[in-house]
Amino acid sequence: MNNPFDMGREMMITWEKSVGEMLERLSRSEGFLKHMSDGFGRSLDFKKQIDQQLQASLEALNVPTKADMQRILTYLLRIEQKLLDLEDRLSELGTPPAAAPVLSRTPKSRPTAPKKKAPAPKKSRRK
Numbered sequence: 001m002n003n004p005f006d007m008g009r010e011m012m013i014t015w016e017k018s019v020g021e022m023l024e025r026l027s028r029s030e031g032f033l034k035h036m037s038d039g040f041g042r043s044l045d046f047k048k049q050i051d052q053q054l055q056a057s058l059e060a061l062n063v064p065t066k067a068d069m070q071r072i073l074t075y076l077l078r079i080e081q082k083l084l085d086l087e088d089r090l091s092e093l094g095t096p097p098a099a100a101p102v103l104s105r106t107p108k109s110r111p112t113a114p115k116k117k118a119p120a121p122k123k124s125r126r127k
Contacts, residue, residue: 026032
């Protein structure tokens with residue numbers, strides 16, 4: 001075994017085997033698992049606190065949250081479906097629909113916001 005590549009490969013295999021055995025023993029240790037469980041629980045509590053603070057901040061700024069937007073989207077989709085049903089019922093009765101634009105039969109999953117125009121560049125006043 002004079003080849004340095006073979007020696008390096010053997011060292012790597014030995015290292016991987018010893019680290020694997022150590023991690024296996026560690027993962028079966030009750031103390032380690034208890035500490036991991038406690039740490040995970042604390043991180044979930046911390047995330048909950050951050051979410052509550054963010055929610056309070058958004059409410060104070062009067063900014064809608066993702067849940068607010070989802071609720072509004074649900075209401076809009078429900079209204080759209082009711083309008084489509086009403087249009088179908090009117091067409092069954094023989095009454096032509098109003099000259100309003102026809103709604104699509106498949107509601108979009110998310111409405112898109114209108115694109116904002118870029119502000120005009122400011123002119124500098126040089127003398």
